[in-house]
Amino acid sequence: MAQVEKRKKKIEDQGQPVIDIGDGAAIPTRKDIGLFDAWRIAFFGAIAMVLYLAIFRPDPYLKIIKFVPDGIWVTFKVTVGAILLALVIGLFTGLGRLAGNRVINGVASLYVEVIRGVPLLVQLFYIYYALGRIVQIPAMSSAIIAMAICYGAYMGEIFRAGIQSIPKGQMEAARSLGMNKSQAMVHVILPQSFTVILPPIGNEFVALLKDSSLVSILAVADLLRRGREFASETFTYFETYTVIALAYLIITLFFSKLVSLMEERISARQ
Amino acid sequence: MPANERPKRVEMRAVVKYFGSLKALDRITLDVYDGEKVVIIGPSGSGKSTLLRSINRLEEIDRGRIIVNSVDIYDPMTDINKIREEVGMVFQSFNVFPHKTVIENLTLAQRVVRKRSRKEATERAMTLLHKVGITDKSSAYPNQLSGGQQQRVAIARSLAMDPKIMLFDEPTSALDPEMIGEVLDVMRNLALEGMTMLVVTHEMGFAREVADRIIFMDNGAIVEEGTSEHFFTHPSHERTKLFLSQIL
Numbered sequence: 001m002a003q004v005e006k007r008k009k010k011i012e013d014q015g016q017p018v019i020d021i022g023d024g025a026a027i028p029t030r031k032d033i034g035l036f037d038a039w040r041i042a043f044f045g046a047i048a049m050v051l052y053l054a055i056f057r058p059d060p061y062l063k064i065i066k067f068v069p070d071g072i073w074v075t076f077k078v079t080v081g082a083i084l085l086a087l088v089i090g091l092f093t094g095l096g097r098l099a100g101n102r103v104i105n106g107v108a109s110l111y112v113e114v115i116r117g118v119p120l121l122v123q124l125f126y127i128y129y130a131l132g133r134i135v136q137i138p139a140m141s142s143a144i145i146a147m148a149i150c151y152g153a154y155m156g157e158i159f160r161a162g163i164q165s166i167p168k169g170q171m172e173a174a175r176s177l178g179m180n181k182s183q184a185m186v187h188v189i190l191p192q193s194f195t196v197i198l199p200p201i202g203n204e205f206v207a208l209l210k211d212s213s214l215v216s217i218l219a220v221a222d223l224l225r226r227g228r229e230f231a232s233e234t235f236t237y238f239e240t241y242t243v244i245a246l247a248y249l250i251i252t253l254f255f256s257k258l259v260s261l262m263e264e265r266i267s268a269r270q
Numbered sequence: 271m272p273a274n275e276r277p278k279r280v281e282m283r284a285v286v287k288y289f290g291s292l293k294a295l296d297r298i299t300l301d302v303y304d305g306e307k308v309v310i311i312g313p314s315g316s317g318k319s320t321l322l323r324s325i326n327r328l329e330e331i332d333r334g335r336i337i338v339n340s341v342d343i344y345d346p347m348t349d350i351n352k353i354r355e356e357v358g359m360v361f362q363s364f365n366v367f368p369h370k371t372v373i374e375n376l377t378l379a380q381r382v383v384r385k386r387s388r389k390e391a392t393e394r395a396m397t398l399l400h401k402v403g404i405t406d407k408s409s410a411y412p413n414q415l416s417g418g419q420q421q422r423v424a425i426a427r428s429l430a431m432d433p434k435i436m437l438f439d440e441p442t443s444a445l446d447p448e449m450i451g452e453v454l455d456v457m458r459n460l461a462l463e464g465m466t467m468l469v470v471t472h473e474m475g476f477a478r479e480v481a482d483r484i485i486f487m488d489n490g491a492i493v494e495e496g497t498s499e500h501f502f503t504h505p506s507h508e509r510t511k512l513f514l515s516q517i518l
Contacts, residue, residue: 172328173365173424177379177431178355187378191369 043253046246053243060236064227064243071226072247078143078222079209085148086208087201090155095185097160108156115153121214123150128218143215151208158204162197163189195266202259206252213248223247276304278337279435279466280325285334287320287490294320295331296490302435307467309477309498312487313513318470321487322437325468326350326357339434355383358428362440364420366412372399372423373408376430384431391430398426402456418449422456429460436460438469474517478502486510 053061096108115123127146131137137145166189174184216225224244231240280302287295294317302308310318323329324336327343327350336343343353367375376395380386386394399405402422404415412420421441428436438457442450454476461467461480471477477484477498484501486494486509494507505511 167363167365169361169363169365170367173359173361173367174379175351176326176328176354176357176359177427178351178383179379180351183382187382188367192367 039253039257042249043257046249046253050243050246050250060234060239061243063234064230064236064240067230068223068226068243068247071221071223072251074140074220074226075209075212075222075224075251078140078147078212078215078220079205081144082147082151082212083201083205083208085144086151086155086204089148089152090159093152093156094159094163097156098163112153112156115150120150120211121217124214124218139219143218143220146218147208147212147215151204154204155201158197158200159193162193162200165196166192198266199259199263202255202262206255206259209255210248210252276306277340278302279304279306279339280468281335281337282321282325283335283337285321285324285331285336287317287324287329287331289320293490294329295324298334298490298492300485300492302466302468304434305464305466307461307469307480307482308485309481309483310468310470310485310487311472311474311477311513312493316487317490318487319439320490322439322468322470325435325437326354326359328359351383355431356434358425358431358433358436360421360425360428360436360438360441362443364412364417364424364444366420366424366427368412371409371411372404372415375412375423376427379427380430394430395426398429399423401429401459402426403452416449417445418452421445421449421453425453425456425460435466435468438467438471440470440472442471442473472517474502486513488513 050065054065093108093111096104097112099105099108118126124143124146127149128139128142131142131145170188170192171184174188175181179187212222213224216222216228221229227240227244231237234240278301280300282298282300285295285298286293296317298317298321300321310321312318320329324331325338331344338353339356341348341353343350367378370378373392373395376398377388377391380391380394381388384391396405396408399408402425404419404422404426407415407419412423415423425441441457442453445453450473454473457467457469457476458480467480469477469481479498481498483495484498485492486501486505486507488509494501494505494510501510502514505514
């Protein structure tokens with residue numbers, strides 16, 4: 001038993017662990033000077049390049065730049081819709097993965113295992129057409145649902161790790177005061193895990209933003225699909241995809257930076 | 271009133287608890303009466319903390335019965351949250367809520383569990399902070415406090431629920447030596463007010479001074495129990511004598 005106590009103490013001494021689940025763009029921090037410079041060069045370089053092309057090569061670049069913003073808006077809608085839904089799914093999946101109830105735990109674990117084992121593109125097709133057989137819903141909605149179901153599994157793991165990172169004594173203290181499990185979760189555990197899970201959720205957001213380009217296959221007029229439409233009409237494939245790539249790069253780098261600023265603020269507050 | 275005519279707060283009957291193959295509690299039978307101060311001592315790994323934690327079901331027992339405030343806490347009809355409202359618990363590692371200010375630490379459970387109004391909860395909290403001597407830090411966050419202050423906040427947080435019993439699980443073991451006194455002072459005052467207290471501690475001076483009864487545990491079993499007078503001057507068991515000779 002002494003050993004159990006020692007281990008418990010060790011966990012509590014280590015303080016807040018950092019979850020590192022990175023499939024987004026590398027997050028620039030001031031500590032990593034090389035990456036910090038790379039971020040600046042890439043971000044401002046991309047903007048400069050877009051401006052240069054628009055001004056000195058207006059045909060076809062200015063036309064392309066005027067044509068694709070509709071797609072950016074759709075890409076955002078898909079990304080934000082999917083991340084919000086994924087957060088809800090992720091919260092319940094994470095709680096389910098920690099549940100003592102074997103059925104709930106089993107269902108949540110199975111969901112995570114299956115989703116992680118199937119490529120996102122295959123999932124998108126599958127959910128899109130599977131949903132299509134049951135209910136007729138707009139392409140946009142089914143794209144959002146499909147992305148959310150996929151990312152919900154990853155979110156679930158983030159929530160699980162975030163909740164587990166809170167020392168066991170916090171739950172014990174809350175329960176000792178007469179709170180039931182959900183009261184303790186809502187008032188004590190989740191608010192504390194929030195600062196731990198926020199950065200990885202930001203990473204997932206950036207990753208999802210990029211992966212949202214996959215929905216262009218499902219008749220959703222996102223950034224990539226708008227580009228394809230323009231290119232196939234004008235046969236300016238190289239020029240169009242140059243602009244598309246630069247647009248994704250600028251957006252992704254912008255949000256990566258936001259995530260890193262958020263991380264800095266959180267760690268400054270601790 | 272003689273102790274045994276007062277109501278029983280805790281009754282443990284032949285309680286057995288295993289951690290794997292290790293017998294953490296070995297047929298523990300113990301009564302604690304209203305207003306009594308019981309100090310549990312023993313070498314580490316002897317089951318003291320487990321005994322304490324089983325009283326509000328932070329540890330599940332394998333056999334036996336535990337009755338708290340006349341309610342069998344293992345009865346399927348028992349709402350354990352109701353029991354815990356009446357049983358305060360103070361931990362070795364404080365376990366104050368780091369994302370809440372001191373005052374919020376004290377009002378949270380009052381509002382969520384006891385359903386008190388913000389005003390009522392805050393008033394109760396301020397009274398208790400005054401009692402433990404932390405009024406000037408009421409809007410500070412726990413990481414701005416010393417260990418001793420955090421532990422006093424934790425004690426006040428438990429008291430805010432108006433418990434009938436207070437359990438202390440090595441409350442000073444994680445503290446720097448200069449902070450032990452301030453926490454023991456708070457506990458001493460609580461004892462004077464007549465609170466029913468079960469305390470696991472290595473502070474023998476405190477035990478000798480405050481305890482109505484001292485329980486010595488070893489290998490999960492109660493080896494010896496008696497008044498502090500009896501315990502420190504004429505212990506009857508060899509194991510107790512050995513332990514006392516090692517620590518005193």
